[in-house]
Amino acid sequence: MREGNFITTTIESLIGWARKYSIFQYPFVTACCGMEYMAAAASRFDIDRFGAGLTRFTPRQADVLFVVGTISHKLAPVLKKVYDQMTEPKWVVAFGTCTISGGLYDNYAAVQGIDAIIPVDVYIPGCPPRPETVLDGLMKLQEKIQKEKQKWSLKK
Amino acid sequence: METMLLNIGPSHPAMHGTIQIKVELDGERVIKADVEIGYLHRGFEKTAENRSYMQVLPYTDRLNYVSPLLNNLAYAMAVEKLLGIDVPPRAKWLRMIFGEISRITDHLTCIAPIGMELGAFTVFLYMIKAREFLWDVLDATTGARLTTSYIRIGGVKADVPDNFEELLKKALVEVRKAVKDVHGLLSKNPIFLKRTRDIAVVTQAEALSYGFTGPVLRSTGYYYDVRKAFPYLYYNEVDFEVPLGERGDNYDRFMVRMQEIEQSVRIIEQAFKKIEKGPVKSEDEVVEAYEAIKASHRGKYLDKKLELNPNLEGMEKEIYDQIMAKVPQYIFPPKEDLYRTIEGMIRHFKLIMSGHGLRPPEGEVYVPVEGGNGELGFYIVSDGSDRPYRLHLRAPVFSIMSALGKMIEGHYVADVIPTFASINMIGGELDR
Amino acid sequence: MVIEKIAEKYSLNKINTSDEIPSFYCERGKFISLFNELKDEFEILLDITAVDFLGRRNERFDLVYLLLSLKNKTRLRIKVKIKEGEKLPSLSKLWKNANWLEREVYDMFGIEFEGHPDLRRILLYPEFEGHPLRKDYPLKKSHPRLPLLRPERE
Numbered sequence: 001m002r003e004g005n006f007i008t009t010t011i012e013s014l015i016g017w018a019r020k021y022s023i024f025q026y027p028f029v030t031a032c033c034g035m036e037y038m039a040a041a042a043s044r045f046d047i048d049r050f051g052a053g054l055t056r057f058t059p060r061q062a063d064v065l066f067v068v069g070t071i072s073h074k075l076a077p078v079l080k081k082v083y084d085q086m087t088e089p090k091w092v093v094a095f096g097t098c099t100i101s102g103g104l105y106d107n108y109a110a111v112q113g114i115d116a117i118i119p120v121d122v123y124i125p126g127c128p129p130r131p132e133t134v135l136d137g138l139m140k141l142q143e144k145i146q147k148e149k150q151k152w153s154l155k156k
Numbered sequence: 157m158e159t160m161l162l163n164i165g166p167s168h169p170a171m172h173g174t175i176q177i178k179v180e181l182d183g184e185r186v187i188k189a190d191v192e193i194g195y196l197h198r199g200f201e202k203t204a205e206n207r208s209y210m211q212v213l214p215y216t217d218r219l220n221y222v223s224p225l226l227n228n229l230a231y232a233m234a235v236e237k238l239l240g241i242d243v244p245p246r247a248k249w250l251r252m253i254f255g256e257i258s259r260i261t262d263h264l265t266c267i268a269p270i271g272m273e274l275g276a277f278t279v280f281l282y283m284i285k286a287r288e289f290l291w292d293v294l295d296a297t298t299g300a301r302l303t304t305s306y307i308r309i310g311g312v313k314a315d316v317p318d319n320f321e322e323l324l325k326k327a328l329v330e331v332r333k334a335v336k337d338v339h340g341l342l343s344k345n346p347i348f349l350k351r352t353r354d355i356a357v358v359t360q361a362e363a364l365s366y367g368f369t370g371p372v373l374r375s376t377g378y379y380y381d382v383r384k385a386f387p388y389l390y391y392n393e394v395d396f397e398v399p400l401g402e403r404g405d406n407y408d409r410f411m412v413r414m415q416e417i418e419q420s421v422r423i424i425e426q427a428f429k430k431i432e433k434g435p436v437k438s439e440d441e442v443v444e445a446y447e448a449i450k451a452s453h454r455g456k457y458l459d460k461k462l463e464l465n466p467n468l469e470g471m472e473k474e475i476y477d478q479i480m481a482k483v484p485q486y487i488f489p490p491k492e493d494l495y496r497t498i499e500g501m502i503r504h505f506k507l508i509m510s511g512h513g514l515r516p517p518e519g520e521v522y523v524p525v526e527g528g529n530g531e532l533g534f535y536i537v538s539d540g541s542d543r544p545y546r547l548h549l550r551a552p553v554f555s556i557m558s559a560l561g562k563m564i565e566g567h568y569v570a571d572v573i574p575t576f577a578s579i580n581m582i583g584g585e586l587d588r
Numbered sequence: 589m590v591i592e593k594i595a596e597k598y599s600l601n602k603i604n605t606s607d608e609i610p611s612f613y614c615e616r617g618k619f620i621s622l623f624n625e626l627k628d629e630f631e632i633l634l635d636i637t638a639v640d641f642l643g644r645r646n647e648r649f650d651l652v653y654l655l656l657s658l659k660n661k662t663r664l665r666i667k668v669k670i671k672e673g674e675k676l677p678s679l680s681k682l683w684k685n686a687n688w689l690e691r692e693v694y695d696m697f698g699i700e701f702e703g704h705p706d707l708r709r710i711l712l713y714p715e716f717e718g719h720p721l722r723k724d725y726p727l728k729k730s731h732p733r734l735p736l737l738r739p740e741r742e
Binding site: 030057107 | 165166167168169173174194195196197198199202203214215218221222265268280281284285287288291301302303583584
Binding site for chain 3: 193194197199201202203206237238240362364365366367369380385386517519520521522523531535537545546548550554555557558559587588
């Protein structure tokens, strides 16, 4: 099967459609952004209508890792371990400015951005971000999932 | 007898914060527990030594992030005591209203996970819905939902908007409805009673020895509330009760918080009557700001009203004296003066310039307020410069958490999570 | 007044502060007998903390103890001056939350307490070197526990 022909692109878009509407998330919640995450998951700003409502609190069953809140140096090995335990395909969302660049806390204790530890797909800025911003970030993640290409060759 | 070591790790399904509990189990019973904290240590106290007094204010919002206005209040009161300034009466009533709104959101956010972790997911949705209405009130007045920085040194940021009364009344109606629904769902529910009655009982003597304060101490039957014992603002002029528990178990901690929500709603209604007739804003014609600033060189339009940015609504010059103290060397001038007169600009510039800002006299101070979890206070040591020499927060949750290891001994593993939820641990305050 | 009698008995020096809490300096030798007597009157130990006066005076640290009495409706602040390397007796037998409060002072300042059952770091991790709240520790010096994928601050 050669990449780029009609059958493979249709199957890719079908797989992308199925994956983007059934996101199983792992919320790694630490700090104040957790309050806005709870507000986005509750009944007013629903993320269940995007198919992302089920939280699986174990990395083996989750697709998307939401890192919510400041990560300190004491917690960094735990984050890396949780990320390593997730199975492919997996995506990471950095929620809040403390995870993007350390935020207000430019000192000895906070990691200045989690992309120093794990690779990140979508960044949601704000301190804390309004739930409308969270939904916008989730929709951008869904676009990214839709466009992902699969490997079709039989060689390993 | 062989025991098993189980790690309830830093990343766990309970909604309260990152903490690690290492329990030693015999079958399903806990024999020994070791609690490890510090996973959210963000270096607040060291950072505060490198910022000026006004720049520390946004950091205090993020300490106890479910009741941010109470932390602002504790910090502002401590610095005002150090400076020796007094706040106008309308600002004090506004501080009381918003402080009690923060206390209600704290208790709502504590009760929602108690229900959810025992399997009652509807309780979570009802409480978060009531919280959204309160956050709408905060959004309309202060501009932000969670980290507001509304209570400032010398007063409050701005007066209430025009639609404040209808938003507040709607929010209080929704809060009362949510509390009534959750009472119907949980308070006499046999499953809930079986899981929370007589679990993790704390006696009065033990509670005092561990340094408990706040709703956790009141659930053992000991009467101590900072608002009644050492009154501040106008708490001795409003009428409210302090609910007490009997046995000090998980169920009593839950009921004390539910009843405190009702008492806070009573305080807000009484305080609202005092500020209903607000200061009257004049209906004169407004001049556009850019034109007026250019024309002020030639002395024109100096007595006309300026049209300010909508973000600055509530801070106009004619009502500025009612919300901020009138002490020129420590407090910013109103925006109209800043834009049009040279004295206003010099005053504003000197307050912001590094090394010249708000410089309190030498001394130390500790002012306690009743936070969502107990007695919250800032201990500030000043050496005469514009940065605090040492700033320390007396975190109520730190002393309560030191007892968690003892509280869960002898109970089942399934009781660890509801016990931990009823203490209302907030990571930002515990680890600073 | 109870506080005045105790202050007379142990000859404590009064300090002037900007709030209304009575504050006194105590010497190291009389420390443990003073607190044994205060335990009857003051039920709650609110806080233990320290202040670092590097270079400004001879004794480097100032330990601050804050107590609350509900019978007499008052608070009390006791301060002790110590030099670097000196130790104080622990209060963990009198008030149980002194255990964690003293661990925090050890973690942040490096002051040790004699007789403490379990003195180890509480807010930071064992690989951290130094004591952050001392005045000679720079603000931005961090000790990462993992190799980082990019330099920390560009």
